[in-house]
Amino acid sequence: MDHVSTTPAWAMIAYLAAGICFILALRGLSSPETSRQGNRYGMIGMLVAVATTLIVHYPGAALYDEAAGTLADGLDGLALAEILIAIGIGAAIGLTTARRIAMTAMPQLVAAFHSLVGLAAVLVAAAAFLNPGAFGILDQTGNIFAVSRVEMVLGAAIGAITFSGSVIAFAKLNGNMSGAPIILPARHLINFGILLGIIVLTALFALSASAGPGENQMFWIVTALAFLVGFLLIIPIGGADMPVVVSMLNSYSGWAAAAMGFTLSNTAMIITGALVGSSGAILSYIMCHAMNRSFISVIAGGFGSDAGSGGADKSGAADRPFKRGSADDAAFLLKNAEKVIIVPGYGMAVAQAQHVLREMAEELEEQGVDVRYAIHPVAGRMPGHMNVLLAEANVPYDKVFELEDINSDFGQADVAFVIGANDVTNPAAKTDKASPIYGMPVLDVENAKTTLFIKRSMGGAGYAGVENELFFRDNTMMLLADAKKMVEDIVKAL
Amino acid sequence: MDFISILSIFVMACFVGYYVVWSVTPALHTPLMAVTNAISSVIIVGALIAAAAAGVPGAKWLGLIAVVLASVNIFGGFAVTARMLAMYKKKEKKA
Numbered sequence: 163m164d165h166v167s168t169t170p171a172w173a174m175i176a177y178l179a180a181g182i183c184f185i186l187a188l189r190g191l192s193s194p195e196t197s198r199q200g201n202r203y204g205m206i207g208m209l210v211a212v213a214t215t216l217i218v219h220y221p222g223a224a225l226y227d228e229a230a231g232t233l234a235d236g237l238d239g240l241a242l243a244e245i246l247i248a249i250g251i252g253a254a255i256g257l258t259t260a261r262r263i264a265m266t267a268m269p270q271l272v273a274a275f276h277s278l279v280g281l282a283a284v285l286v287a288a289a290a291f292l293n294p295g296a297f298g299i300l301d302q303t304g305n306i307f308a309v310s311r312v313e314m315v316l317g318a319a320i321g322a323i324t325f326s327g328s329v330i331a332f333a334k335l336n337g338n339m340s341g342a343p344i345i346l347p348a349r350h351l352i353n354f355g356i357l358l359g360i361i362v363l364t365a366l367f368a369l370s371a372s373a374g375p376g377e378n379q380m381f382w383i384v385t386a387l388a389f390l391v392g393f394l395l396i397i398p399i400g401g402a403d404m405p406v407v408v409s410m411l412n413s414y415s416g417w418a419a420a421a422m423g424f425t426l427s428n429t430a431m432i433i434t435g436a437l438v439g440s441s442g443a444i445l446s447y448i449m450c451h452a453m454n455r456s457f458i459s460v461i462a463g464g465f466g467s468d469a470g471s472g473g474a475d476k477s478g479a480a481d482r483p484f485k486r487g488s489a490d491d492a493a494f495l496l497k498n499a500e501k502v503i504i505v506p507g508y509g510m511a512v513a514q515a516q517h518v519l520r521e522m523a524e525e526l527e528e529q530g531v532d533v534r535y536a537i538h539p540v541a542g543r544m545p546g547h548m549n550v551l552l553a554e555a556n557v558p559y560d561k562v563f564e565l566e567d568i569n570s571d572f573g574q575a576d577v578a579f580v581i582g583a584n585d586v587t588n589p590a591a592k593t594d595k596a597s598p599i600y601g602m603p604v605l606d607v608e609n610a611k612t613t614l615f616i617k618r619s620m621g622g623a624g625y626a627g628v629e630n631e632l633f634f635r636d637n638t639m640m641l642l643a644d645a646k647k648m649v650e651d652i653v654k655a656l
Numbered sequence: 657m658d659f660i661s662i663l664s665i666f667v668m669a670c671f672v673g674y675y676v677v678w679s680v681t682p683a684l685h686t687p688l689m690a691v692t693n694a695i696s697s698v699i700i701v702g703a704l705i706a707a708a709a710a711g712v713p714g715a716k717w718l719g720l721i722a723v724v725l726a727s728v729n730i731f732g733g734f735a736v737t738a739r740m741l742a743m744y745k746k747k748e749k750k751a
Contacts, residue, residue: 184698188691188692189679191687194746197684200691201734201738201741204691212704216708238710242708245720245723249723252723252724252727253728255728256729256732259728272693275729278729281725282697282722286703286719289702289714289715290706290715292712292714293715296705296706296708408689412689415696416692419696423666428702429662429665430698432662432666433665434696434698436667437672437695438695440674441673441688441689444677445677448685537682539682545686545688546682546683546687550743556743556745559683559745560746
């Protein structure tokens with residue numbers, strides 16, 4: 163191909179090296195010990211990619227002079243200064259945010275970051291469209307290569323979907339917008355129509371004869387449609403399905419980077435895009451699996467509406483008898499137990515009870531009780547959210563176990579201490595075929611000798627709108643209070 | 657590079673990604689999202705090229721804005737990942 167691009171061999175190797183650094187960054191996350199080194203590999207990779215780009219495309223370099231048909235050259239000091247200032251502004255905002263953000267707000271932050279990647283992809287694609295000469299994607303007749311046109315419009319479209327989708331996800335997670343799904347009539351038809359429109363227009367754009375820099379307005383129409391579809395795709399999805407959405411948008415941001423990597427023939431971008439794309443896709447799969455729902459049904463949306471589609475009849479449930487305990491009762495049970503398994507859920511995060519929970523666990527350990535934590539894959543608002551919150555509260559990670567690793571141990575446990583979790587412990591998922599959560603893997607807390615539930619009140623079922631019949635069992639004690647307050651009282655009683 | 661070589665790299669990288677990500681421990685899934693987010697900002701490469709090129713002011717400005725956005729992500733993403741990873745500790749042996 164007749165690319166004007168003159169990427170030197172050393173730079174290609176440098177980009178490849180950056181790509182390998184990114185693979186090592188993810189590889190490091192296989193265990194907490196190697197993870198910090200992995201993160202450093204990621205930073206090195208990024209530094210290599212940025213430095214290489216600045217050296218090869220130094221400001222003013224390889225400026226394609228259309229009139230003369232030659233390359234003009236010369237360092238442009240002002241342009242370099244502008245770039246460094248732009249990086250500086252970004253660094254200042256990024257570092258301040260990273261330092262200040264509360265760990266409970268991590269899902270929002272990640273959603274916000276995704277939206278930035280998406281928007282950056284759109285801007286880069288638009289810049290490539292307006293100034294294709296700089297990207298080396300012009301043919302001799304002054305048109306953009308047809309392949310490059312497809313790649314750039316795909317990059318822009320995926321980026322735009324990532325952006326608007328992430329903005330909605332952010333607003334829902336951050337509480338700027340109700341988590342309840344917003345259902346438009348005929349929304350599937352509308353979405354399919356727009357997606358079809360994007361595909362047709364992309365094809366027309368690729369086949370069009372007028373394809374000079376910034377010439378064909380089809381590019382902008384596709385981008386605008388993609389913004390719209392990203393918005394429409396996420397509004398019908400309920401707050402509780404956000405872990406899947408955030409993972410999915412993670413995946414999209416990767417595919418957007420990969421598409422731009424194709425445009426630029428850049429290995430670092432392609433490798434990274436593929437890594438991030440697979441990562442997000444796998445996380446979405448894990449989340450869907452942990453809720454026993456198909457990816458399609460999550461994306462179709464509408465789940466977790468306030469109306470609730472609960473199989474169990476909730477009316478009259480409030481009258482059922484249950485055992486209510488006090489902090490002293492709980493402290494007594496815990497103190498005399500040999501093995502305690504703590505099951506934290508999103509309610510713990512909301513109440514900010516993780517620190518006092520760790521105090522309670524330490525107190526118990528000093529009294530010779532074996533304390534462990536069991537985490538359900540969908541506890542929290544994003545994959546692994548509970549683990550981060552516990553780590554923040556200084557809970558050693560070798561005390562924290564995943565569902566498959568600890569579930570068989572509930573039978574030997576004296577107390578299962580459920581704090582702010584509900585659906586992930588509901589035995590209806592195993593027995594009640596009519597239940598909307600049927601088939602979802604759950605923690606077998608009922609096998610413990612005693613199950614303690616900390617809950618604010620008996621009303622208000624979990625997000626699935628299903629009553630948990632464990633609450634009414636003989637070996638269950640309900641601790642009805644704010645989670646933080648209750649755990650504080652237990653610590654005092656210990 | 658021709659399209660087929662690039663496509664080959666892409667497909668291979670998808671497989672590498674698949675196996676590497678499955679080996680990530682579930683306890684680190686949140687840091688995984690933060691760090692993938694940071695590295696996907698390698699899109700800054702495209703932004704830098706656009707910002708460095710003269711000739712089309714519109715494209716240059718779009719490039720500069722994209723540089724800012726991607727930098728927020730790069731610095732923010734790596735920093736927040738480092739902050740999270742620093743919190744994962746093993747049980748200290750009490751004397």
